[in-house]
Amino acid sequence: MYALYSVMLTLALVAYSPVFLLRRLGRAGYGRAFRQRLGRLDPGLPAEPRCWVHAVSVGEAATAVPLVEGIRRRWPELSVVVTTVTPTGARIVAEQLGHAATHRYFPLDLPGPVRRAVAAVRPRFFVGMETELWPNFLRALAAHGIPSMIANGRISDRSYRRYRWIRPLMAPILARVSLFAMQSEEDARRIIALGAPAERVVVTGNLKADLVPEPEGKPWPELLGLGTADMLWIAGSTHRGEETLILDVFLRLMPRFPALALVIAPRHPERAEEVERLVVERGLRVLRRTALPDPSARGAVVVLDTVGELADLYRLATVVFVGGSLVATGGHNMLEPALRRKPVLYGPHTSNFRDSAELLEAAGGALVVKDALELAREMERLLDSPEARQRMGEAGFAAVVAKQGAVSQTLALLDRVLMGGPAPGDAW
Numbered sequence: 001m002y003a004l005y006s007v008m009l010t011l012a013l014v015a016y017s018p019v020f021l022l023r024r025l026g027r028a029g030y031g032r033a034f035r036q037r038l039g040r041l042d043p044g045l046p047a048e049p050r051c052w053v054h055a056v057s058v059g060e061a062a063t064a065v066p067l068v069e070g071i072r073r074r075w076p077e078l079s080v081v082v083t084t085v086t087p088t089g090a091r092i093v094a095e096q097l098g099h100a101a102t103h104r105y106f107p108l109d110l111p112g113p114v115r116r117a118v119a120a121v122r123p124r125f126f127v128g129m130e131t132e133l134w135p136n137f138l139r140a141l142a143a144h145g146i147p148s149m150i151a152n153g154r155i156s157d158r159s160y161r162r163y164r165w166i167r168p169l170m171a172p173i174l175a176r177v178s179l180f181a182m183q184s185e186e187d188a189r190r191i192i193a194l195g196a197p198a199e200r201v202v203v204t205g206n207l208k209a210d211l212v213p214e215p216e217g218k219p220w221p222e223l224l225g226l227g228t229a230d231m232l233w234i235a236g237s238t239h240r241g242e243e244t245l246i247l248d249v250f251l252r253l254m255p256r257f258p259a260l261a262l263v264i265a266p267r268h269p270e271r272a273e274e275v276e277r278l279v280v281e282r283g284l285r286v287l288r289r290t291a292l293p294d295p296s297a298r299g300a301v302v303v304l305d306t307v308g309e310l311a312d313l314y315r316l317a318t319v320v321f322v323g324g325s326l327v328a329t330g331g332h333n334m335l336e337p338a339l340r341r342k343p344v345l346y347g348p349h350t351s352n353f354r355d356s357a358e359l360l361e362a363a364g365g366a367l368v369v370k371d372a373l374e375l376a377r378e379m380e381r382l383l384d385s386p387e388a389r390q391r392m393g394e395a396g397f398a399a400v401v402a403k404q405g406a407v408s409q410t411l412a413l414l415d416r417v418l419m420g421g422p423a424p425g426d427a428w
Helices: 002-024 030-037 058-074 087-100 111-121 135-143 157-165 167-174 185-193 220-224 242-253 269-281 310-314 335-339 351-363 372-384 386-402 406-419
Strands: 050-054 079-084 102-105 123-129 148-153 179-182 201-203 231-238 260-266 286-288 301-303 319-322 344-346 366-368
Touching: 002 135, 030 102, 050 058, 058 079, 058 087, 058 123, 058 406, 079 087, 087 102, 111 135, 123 406, 135 148, 148 185, 148 406, 157 167, 179 185, 179 406, 185 201, 231 242, 231 310, 231 335, 242 260, 242 269, 242 372, 260 269, 260 310, 269 286, 269 301, 310 335, 319 372, 335 351, 335 386, 344 372, 351 366, 351 386, 366 386, 372 386
Parallel strands: 050 079, 050 123, 079 102, 123 148, 148 179, 179 201, 231 260, 231 319, 260 301, 286 301, 319 344, 344 366
Antiparallel strands: none
């Protein structure tokens, strides 16, 4: 099975390589990242003993922050290596963890790169955020007796459908994982149904609920040109097809709420030019975040073309719409604005964050809008009523705080993982 998987992955990488090279070639740091994807992680690694935390991209990297900080507090003798796949994830690690962790890029899941990477890091244990299941990598960890854990695990509807087709192949892969710390009972049920040993599966809750908002950061009102009487609508993590609806609703609201400003944060910042074009087509002025500060910012729609600033910006919002939900993408993190006491709106497609959406809806901290008409109606109602906004914001905040504790539960489980790990200095 492993040989066939490695051959298929190699063929897929070869087929994709021209696209990858066109996208990455010439970018700063590309050579170093490519060497690390080949498993050459050695230069500059921190002192042993080490542990390894893997977070694919931005969302997972941000979620890993309180867990890494907890590891450093509980086991100060452990150095932490955090790997990502994307440069944007690497940026989150650098900005939010700084010297608390050392970043590397995750190796390609081929025998050579995996073998070199594991031998270089020699981790006491491995934690994969959400549900990262790389067969060759998990096999290499098991061969060295290194315990592994899935933290904040979840199985989306789409992933579950796909995995079920290859369930006989999943069971031996899942058997190599020491512990599964899943977000919900449904996630636990699904991972067991796919072949995970039931005695290794625990429900810890969602680590995102434990993300403590940072102290006030950048001077956003000045950057955005907002006055004290202005209101701000933030549309976060939007996808293609949603910006059109948001801008049309904004145009409808403008005559009634002339003090309303709009920030659109596309989920993929590389779409900034596309979103700018949509704004201009509607006769509105537009500025990118990277162009701020700018004297003409007041009255312009701002497109957030940076990574890692959206959560901080939410604190300034009057109302938040969380994207990926009016199109069939599965939604994005609605706990971030709720933790900042903001009323939250999102569409019906929230399968990737089902438990979070149900939590906020049941508490009265969020509303589901099915289309542009409902979005406009609820926006108008909330903008008209500071009391309704405050009630929603406080209800959502209280609901999320009541669900906190996933970090401490995960750290307690790591105690068990650590006990089984190779001791520092053991022969390899």
